[in-house]
Amino acid sequence: xxxxxxxxxxxxxxxxxxxxxxxxxxxxxxxxxxxxxxxxxxxxxxxxxxxxxxxxxxxxxxxxxxxxxxxxxxxxxxxxxxxxxxxxxxxxxxxxxxxxxxxxxxxxxxxxxxxxxxxxxxxxxxxxxxxxxxxxxxxxxxxxxxxxxxxxxxxxxxxxxxxxxxxxxxxxxxxxxxxxxxxxxxxxxxxxxxxxxxxxxxxxxxxxxxxxxxxxxxxxxxxxxxxxxxxxxxxxxxxxxxxxxxxxxxxxxxxxxxxxxxxxxxxxxxxxxxxxxxxxxxxxxxxxxxxxxxxxxxxxxxxxxxxxxxxxxxxxxxxxxxxxxxxxxxxxxxxxxxxxxxxxxxxxxxxxxxxxxxxxxxxxxxxxxxxxxxxxxxxxxxxxxxxxxxxxxxxxxxxxxxxxxxxxxxxxxxxxxxxxxxxxxxxxxxxxxxxxxxxxxxxxxxxxxxxxxxxxxxxxxxxxxxxxxxxxxxxxxxxxxxxxxxxxxxxxxxxxxxxxxxxxxxxxxxxxxxxxxxxxxxxxxxxxxxxxxxxxxxxxxxxxxxxxxxxxxxxxxxxxxxxxxxxxxxxxxxxxxxxxxxxxxxxxxxxxxxxxxxxxxxxxxxxxxxxxxxxxxxxxxxxxxxxxxxxxxxxxxxxxxxxxxxxxxxxxxxxxxxxxxxxxxxxxxxxxxxxxxxxxxxxxxxxxxxxxxxxxxxxxxxxxxxxxxxxxxxxxxxxxxxxxxxxxxxxxxxxxxxxxxxxxxxxxxxxxx
Numbered sequence: 001x002x003x004x005x006x007x008x009x010x011x012x013x014x015x016x017x018x019x020x021x022x023x024x025x026x027x028x029x030x031x032x033x034x035x036x037x038x039x040x041x042x043x044x045x046x047x048x049x050x051x052x053x054x055x056x057x058x059x060x061x062x063x064x065x066x067x068x069x070x071x072x073x074x075x076x077x078x079x080x081x082x083x084x085x086x087x088x089x090x091x092x093x094x095x096x097x098x099x100x101x102x103x104x105x106x107x108x109x110x111x112x113x114x115x116x117x118x119x120x121x122x123x124x125x126x127x128x129x130x131x132x133x134x135x136x137x138x139x140x141x142x143x144x145x146x147x148x149x150x151x152x153x154x155x156x157x158x159x160x161x162x163x164x165x166x167x168x169x170x171x172x173x174x175x176x177x178x179x180x181x182x183x184x185x186x187x188x189x190x191x192x193x194x195x196x197x198x199x200x201x202x203x204x205x206x207x208x209x210x211x212x213x214x215x216x217x218x219x220x221x222x223x224x225x226x227x228x229x230x231x232x233x234x235x236x237x238x239x240x241x242x243x244x245x246x247x248x249x250x251x252x253x254x255x256x257x258x259x260x261x262x263x264x265x266x267x268x269x270x271x272x273x274x275x276x277x278x279x280x281x282x283x284x285x286x287x288x289x290x291x292x293x294x295x296x297x298x299x300x301x302x303x304x305x306x307x308x309x310x311x312x313x314x315x316x317x318x319x320x321x322x323x324x325x326x327x328x329x330x331x332x333x334x335x336x337x338x339x340x341x342x343x344x345x346x347x348x349x350x351x352x353x354x355x356x357x358x359x360x361x362x363x364x365x366x367x368x369x370x371x372x373x374x375x376x377x378x379x380x381x382x383x384x385x386x387x388x389x390x391x392x393x394x395x396x397x398x399x400x401x402x403x404x405x406x407x408x409x410x411x412x413x414x415x416x417x418x419x420x421x422x423x424x425x426x427x428x429x430x431x432x433x434x435x436x437x438x439x440x441x442x443x444x445x446x447x448x449x450x451x452x453x454x455x456x457x458x459x460x461x462x463x464x465x466x467x468x469x470x471x472x473x474x475x476x477x478x479x480x481x482x483x484x485x486x487x488x489x490x491x492x493x494x495x496x497x498x499x500x501x502x503x504x505x506x507x508x509x510x511x512x513x514x515x516x517x518x519x520x521x522x523x524x525x526x527x528x529x530x531x532x533x534x535x536x537x538x539x540x541x542x543x544x545x546x547x548x549x550x551x552x553x554x555x556x557x558x559x560x561x562x563x564x565x566x567x568x569x570x571x572x573x574x575x576x577x578x579x580x581x582x583x584x585x586x587x588x589x590x591x592x593x594x595x596x597x598x599x600x601x602x603x604x605x606x607x608x609x610x611x612x613x614x615x616x617x618x619x620x621x622x623x624x625x626x627x628x629x630x631x632x633x634x635x636x637x638x639x640x641x642x643x644x645x646x647x648x649x650x651x652x653x654x655x656x657x658x659x660x661x662x663x664x665x666x667x668x669x670x671x672x673x674x675x676x677x678x679x680x681x682x683x684x685x686x687x688x689x690x691x692x693x694x695x696x697x698x699x700x701x702x703x704x705x706x707x708x709x710x711x712x713x714x715x716x717x718x719x720x721x722x723x724x725x726x727x728x729x730x731x732x733x734x735x736x737x738x739x740x741x742x743x744x745x746x747x748x749x750x751x752x753x
Contacts, residue, residue, distance in 0.1 A: 031112035033521040037124040037582065041521040043073060044111050071108045076101060078122040090114045136235070136555050136605045139512060139532060141655035142248050145612050150674035152734050152752030155658060157249025157611040159618075161187075162237040163288030163301040164604065165257040165281065167264050168226025170219050170564035174586045175238035175245070176254060184211040185239075188255045188291045192280060193221040193267050203283055204275050205258075219566045220258035221267055227564035227576070229258065231596055232304045234562035236604035237611065243582065245560050245593050248608020248654070249615075255291050257284040261305055278318045278498075281305075282325070289330050298329035298618040302607035303504075304600035306337055306496025308473045309544045311369055311439040313432030319501045326503045328619040333607040335599035336508040336550040337496035337539035343477040343489030346470040348461040354379075355468075355488040356460030358480040360452030365445040366475030368459070373437050374466035375400045380424065380444065382417040383456040389482050391456075396424065400440055403428045420455060421447045433545040441473075456480050471544065492645065494539040495549040503622050505610070505629075506549045509538040509556025509602040510636060510651055516558055516595045519583045526597055528557040532636035534646050538599055541645035551648040552629045554609070556602030563594035609654040616661050632656035662734060662750055663706030675739050675747030685753060687725040687737075694721050700740040701725075706750075711735065727753055 033041050078101050079086060087094060090110040095103045106114060106123075114120055137143050148154035169189075176186050190207035200206030205221075208214045220229065233247075237254060240246035260268055260276035268276060285301055292299030309315070326332055348355035356379070359366040370378065377399045385391035394417045403411045409428040414421060423445040431437040444457065451457065452475070461468045471493055479487045499506035510532050515525035528535040535557045541549040560581050568577050568590060580592040613628060614620055620628075626649075633650030635642050643649045678690040691699070695718050703712040711730055716723050730753075738748045 030116075031521070032115040034519065034583070035115050035120060035122055036111075036521075037122075040073070040075065040111065040123050041517055041519075043108060044115075045517070045521055045523075073106045073108055073111065075104060075106055076122070076124040077104045077106070077114075077120060078102075079119050080121060081119040083119070086114075086117050086119050090117075136248065136559065137246060139510075139555055139651070140248065140605060140609055141653050142609065142612065144655045144674075145658055146250075149655075150679075150747075150749035151658060152662070152750050155612040155615050155654075157237060157252030157608065157615055159297055160249065160252045160611045160614045161255050161288070161292035161295070161297050161299040162249055162252040162607065162611050163255040163257070163285075163292070163299055164229060164233045164236060164607075165259050165284045165288070165301065165303055166229030166232050166305070167258060167261055168220065168222055168564055168567060169229040169233065169256055169258055170223055170227070170562070170566055170591075171214050171256070172218050172587070172589070173230060173234065173238075173562045173565065173591055174241040175234045175247070175562045177239060177241070179239045179241075179250065181241075184215065185237075185252070186211070186214050186254045186256055187295075188287075189214045189217065189220075189258075190256070190284065190287055191217070191220050191258045192276070192284065193258060193260055193264065195221075195269075202287075204272070204280060207287075219564065222258065222264040223564050224566040224570040225267075226263055227567040227594070228263075228304070228600065229256070230564040230567075231561045231594065232302060232600060232604040235559060235601055236302050236608040238562055241586070243593060245562070247561070248605055249611035252608075252611050253295075253297065255288045255299070257287060259284055259305075278315070282318065282321045285322070285325050285332060289325060292330075298331075298614040298620070300331040300333060300607050300610045300614060302333050302604040303498070304335040304598075304603045306335060306499055309471075309495065309497050309500050310473070311371065311431045311433065311471075311544060312429060312441075315497050315501070316432060318498065319503070322498060322501050323503045326622050328621045329614065331505065331607075331610055331614070331620065331622055331625055332498075332503070333505045333507060333603055333610060334499035334501075335496065335603040336499050336506050337494060338509075338537040338598050338600075339472075339494040339496075339539045340491040341537045343491055344472040344494040345492045346461065346477070346489045348376075348466070348468045348470075348488070350467045351464055353464045354460045354462045356458055356486045357477050357489045358452065358456055358458045358483075358486060359444070359475055359477060360450070360457065361475030362450055363475075364447070364449055364451055365443055366451055366457070367441070367443045367473045368470055368475075369473060370440045370442065370461060370468055370470045371431060371437050372400075372466050372468040374468075375463070376466035376468050377462035378426070378440070378442065379460040379462055380415075381458045381460075382415060382422060383458075383482055384418040386454055386456050386480075386482060391482060392418075398426065400428065400438070403440060404438075417455060422451075422457075443474075451475070456482050458483065458486050460486065492540055493542060493544060495541055495543055496539060499539075500543045500547075500549055502547070505606065505622065505625060506551045506648070507599060507603045507606040507652075508540070508550040508553040508647065509535040509597075509599045510553045510647075511535045511557035511597075512555055513558045516560065516579075516581050518578060519580050519592075520578075524579050524595075526558060528597060532634070532651060534637070535597070537597075538602075538646075548643055548645060548648065551626060552606060552633055552652045553647050553650065554602040554605040554652050556599050556605075557597040558595045559597065559601040559605070560593050560595045561601070563592040565589045565591045568592055606652050609652050609657065612654050613657055613661055616658055620661075628657045628660055632660045659750070663708075663736075675737075675749050677739060677747075677749070679737070679749050679751055681727070681751060681753045682724075685727045687727050687751070687753075689716075689723045689725070691716075691721045691723075694719060698741060702738045702740070703730075704736045704738070706734050706736060 093105040192205040194205040238247035511529035582593040
C-alpha cells in the first residue's frame, strides 16, 4: 500500500512538468478564418504548414511557407476598443488609420492569434494578381481598357446596357451598385415566374422599372433556390463593391430577365407550364433590347443557358427571330455548353462494318440521332449485369429500311431483360439542313431510373456501305469494361442552342487556376485546365450543319463572382455555398463571392468585353464583333491553327479589340506595344508629352488619322523630356501617334481631342 501511494504521489508531483512539456500546438486556439479575406487565410494556412514543417500545395501560402518567421504582412485591420494594446501584444505597427480601420504591418507568425482577438473584426489583404474574377480582367486585358491606357479615354461600359437572362438573382447584392455605392445600376427587372401579374401587361410574370421597386422586390421568384444569375450578372458587369471581383463592364447599366428552365420549372403553375418556351426566351431578349432602345443606348445580352441542337428544325424560327432581334448595337452572346467531357459524336465511315459505344443516363431515357444518305443497321444490346463480362445479353436489331417502311416512318418496340422493361422508338425524317440525308431519332426508355448503369446498354451502327454519323441528344456516351471493343466516339458536335445560331456569339471556356480556398480556409479543387487552355468540359463544334463554333473563348473555370444572399440563407450547408470564397455583411445581410465553373461563366465575361467595344462604337453588329474577334483574339494553344472548332478564333482580348476597333491597326507601321510616354491634351488644343526618361538621341513623332493618313511628323530633340505640340491645325477626332528612334520611348498611343 505504501509503495502504491508513493508512486501516485510521484505522478502527481510530475504532472505539472509533464503538462509543461506537452506540445502546445494541439491545444492552441484555432484561427478565426471568418474574419480574414481569402488571401489572408491562404497565408495563415501556409504559415501553419511552415511551422509544422509540412509541404503545402497552396498559391499565396506557398510564398508564406517559404518566408522567415520575421516576415510581416501589410493589411487592413478593423479594430475596436484599445487598438494600441492589441497591436502591442502582437508586435504590430499602425502605418495609417481612419477611424477604427488601420493599415498595419503584421508579423505573419501572429496572424492566426490576432484573428482570435475579440477587438479584431476584420483582417484584409489581397494580391493584385490573384487568380479569381479579377483574373478575367488580367487575361482578357480589360485593365488597360478601364485605365484608358494609350486609348482616347477609359472604357468601362459606360453608356451601354448589359442584359442578362438567367435564373436565381439577388437584386440587392452591392456589386450591382456603382463602385461608390451612390447609384443603383439595375434599371429594369422582368421576373417571368412572378405570380404577381394583376398589373402586368407582359405575357408572363411582371416587371419593375424603378430602383425603389426593384430593391423592394429583393430577388427573383427563384432567388432563394438558385444563384446562377447573380453570378453571371456580376461576371458581366458587377462593380466589385470593395473587392477585386469586378465584372468586365463595371459601369454599364443593367437590365435583367428571370426566366424558366428545368431547374426552376417546378415553381410554375401546371396550368401555365406551356407558356415557358424558347419563344418566351425570345420575348425576354426583345424586352432587353427594347429597353436599351428606349434610352438610346446599345445593348449586349448574356445568355448562359441552352439545350441540344436537333435535325428536325425545331430551332429554325427561333434562329430567324434571333437574326431579326440582333443588329447594329444589339448583340447576343451565349454559352457554348459543358458537354465535352464525354463522347457526343460517333462516325462510322464507308468501308467500316460497325462503330459503337455505351449509353447511360441518370433518368429513364437516352436519346440520339443517327444520320446518313444510305441505309444502315442499328444494333442495341442490353446487358443483364454490369459486374461480369460473361453477363447474359439481349440483342435488338433493326435496319433503317424497316423504319422507312412504316406508314408514319416510326417504329416502336419493347424489350424485356431480367427484371426490367425497355421501350424503343425510332422516328425517321429528312434533315432540316439537307433533305437528301435521312435522320433517325432513337429514344430508349426504361421503367426505372439510371438507365444503362446497373444493366449496361450499347449501340452499334452497322453496314460497310453506309457513312453514318451519330449525335448524342439526351444521356451520355461512355465506354464500359464489359465490352472494351465498343469505344468509338469523340467529344465534338456538342454546341448548345442558341449558341449554335449564326447571329449569336458562341463562347467556350478556358482555365487558369485549379481551385480556391473557401471562406473557412479549406482548399477546393476542380482542375479543368490551366494556362489559358480550353477547359475540358467546354463544348466544341462544328454545329450540326457543319459551321464553326464556338466563335471565341473566355475564362470559365474557378471564376469568382457574386452569389445570392437569399440562396445562402436558405441553403447554408449546400455544396456550392461551402465553396464560397468570401462572406461579408452589407445592410444587415450576409453576401458572398463564390467560385464557379462552366461556359456559363465564360459567356458573361465575353459579353462584358463586347460592352466595352460598344462603348467605343455603339453601332457594332454581330458581324462586326466577329470581325474584331477574328483579328484580335489570343491564341493560347500554339499547336492549333485558328480558327478551329475548340477555341473558335481564340480567347477574346478587350484591349486589342479596342485598338483594332479604333482603327490603330489600319496604320501598318504602328508597333504593337503602347508607348511609355505620358500623353494628355490641354484645353487650348495642345498635345502635352512627357517622355519616361531624358532621351540621349532625337525621337521622331508621327501623328496619323485612324484611316492611316499621315498628318504630322516632328523630330523631338535629345536631352528634353517634355514637349508641347499645337493641334489647332487638325480637325477634332481620334488620332494615333507613333514614337520612333528612341528605344525607351518607341511605341504608339491613341488620343482624342
